Amino acid sequence: MIDHLHEGPLHTPLCDLLGCNVPILVAGMGGVSRWELAAAVANTGAYATLGMVREDPDLIAREVTALRSATDRPFAVNLIPAATEAGLLDRQIGRCLDLGVQDFSFFWDVMPEVVRRVKSAGCKVLHQVGSLEAARAAEAAGADVLIAQGVEAGGHVHGRLGTFVLLEQILRAAQVPVVASGGIASGAGLAAALTMGAQGIQCGTAFLATAESFAHDYHKQRVVAARAGDTVLTDIFVLNWPAHAAVRVIANSVTEELGPNLLGHDPERLPREVIAHEDDQPRLRFSTDSPLRNTTGDLEAMALFAGQSAGAIDDVIPAADRIRQIMEDAASHIDRLTDHLTPQGGQS
Numbered sequence: 047m048i049d050h051l052h053e054g055p056l057h058t059p060l061c062d063l064l065g066c067n068v069p070i071l072v073a074g075m076g077g078v079s080r081w082e083l084a085a086a087v088a089n090t091g092a093y094a095t096l097g098m099v100r101e102d103p104d105l106i107a108r109e110v111t112a113l114r115s116a117t118d119r120p121f122a123v124n125l126i127p128a129a130t131e132a133g134l135l136d137r138q139i140g141r142c143l144d145l146g147v148q149d150f151s152f153f154w155d156v157m158p159e160v161v162r163r164v165k166s167a168g169c170k171v172l173h174q175v176g177s178l179e180a181a182r183a184a185e186a187a188g189a190d191v192l193i194a195q196g197v198e199a200g201g202h203v204h205g206r207l208g209t210f211v212l213l214e215q216i217l218r219a220a221q222v223p224v225v226a227s228g229g230i231a232s233g234a235g236l237a238a239a240l241t242m243g244a245q246g247i248q249c250g251t252a253f254l255a256t257a258e259s260f261a262h263d264y265h266k267q268r269v270v271a272a273r274a275g276d277t278v279l280t281d282i283f284v285l286n287w288p289a290h291a292a293v294r295v296i297a298n299s300v301t302e303e304l305g306p307n308l309l310g311h312d313p314e315r316l317p318r319e320v321i322a323h324e325d326d327q328p329r330l331r332f333s334t335d336s337p338l339r340n341t342t343g344d345l346e347a348m349a350l351f352a353g354q355s356a357g358a359i360d361d362v363i364p365a366a367d368r369i370r371q372i373m374e375d376a377a378s379h380i381d382r383l384t385d386h387l388t389p390q391g392g393q394s
């Protein structure tokens with residue numbers, strides 16, 4: 047697979063920078079992007095990220111070790127500095143550096159001192175941002191790659207612009223490679239992003255619905271069944287996170303009960319009620335935890351993160367097949383565009 051895709055027409059300079067063969071980055075989805083998914087992605091020639099937000103450093107060490115025993119391809123560890131208690135963040139980064147992690151992927155508020163810490167240890171930084179201002183701050187702090195996240199994205203959503211509107215703004219301002227993220231699950235989206243000047247795409251939802259992801263099968267099936275318009279942006283799933291952090295989820299009984307009042311919830315006023323368990327750890331209604339393989343309880347009422355990209359996903363397949371589909375689809379879109387642009391409309 048790697049050889050087949052290597053140096054193909056969609057190989058961008060970002061691939062050389064990150065050491066991958068195809069310009070698809072798989073998001074570091076908390077809980078969901080564990081070593082099995084990361085290994086499948088990396089071994090297919092795309093770029094993998096371990097989703098380690100707020101995880102214990104010992105779990106991070108186990109995941110990094112398992113991933114390294116399954117692949118020798120590069121990968122990033124995703125952390126969310128602004129949503130992590132300072133002491134835990136310090137220990138997470140310290141453990142990653144001890145393990146020799148080379149690449150970090152950060153999201154949410156830019157914390158320049160965190161970027162500088164890992165840069166001064168010789169690491170690369172990818173920073174996902176939701177606004178032009180944040181892109182400027184991330185680049186000024188030393189980020190090597192900017193990931194422009196649009197409002198179509200699944201999971202936590204930092205900005206309110208559409209992916210391609212934000213992408214264009216950031217492309218005009220940035221000196222470093224830019225990646226498009228949010229609502230993209232097909233080759234059409236990859237072709238469009240590359241055409242605009244992005245050097246790759248980052249996908250989450252498309253890889254949540256794969257055999258190797260650590261999401262609960264219930265969550266995968268809800269993504270498969272969802273249409274693009276079945277997701278909502280809400281801040282009701284906020285326990286564990288800073289107030290007013292919005293997420294995109296598949297509408298469920300919790301969001302339906304809110305009617306039009308999806309945003310503006312005060313976490314202090316939300317009741318604390320256990321509705322599920324991850325192994326033996328309780329999970330609260332309104333928390334940001336999504337159902338994982340090891341979750342039991344009221345899965346329907348949990349945060350079923352998904353982007354508008356869910357509308358383009360209609361099966362759960364191996365990650366390698368998803369990558370192959372996106373790449374082949376993108377190549378045929380680019381061929382078709384080339385045909386359309388010939389003076390004879392493609393006829394010779």
Ligand SMILES: Cc1cc2nc3c(=O)[nH]c(=O)nc-3n(C[C@H](O)[C@H](O)[C@H](O)COP(=O)(O)O)c2cc1C
Binds near residue numbers: 355
């Ligand atoms: C289930 C899920 C969990 C996510 N968790 C994280 C996370 O922990 N860290 C992060 O930087 N982004 C996270 N994201 C957001 C992704 O980085 C990315 O912006 C998003 O998946 C792109 O939109 P798409 O889902 O339509 O592909 C998550 C997304 C999903 C779907």
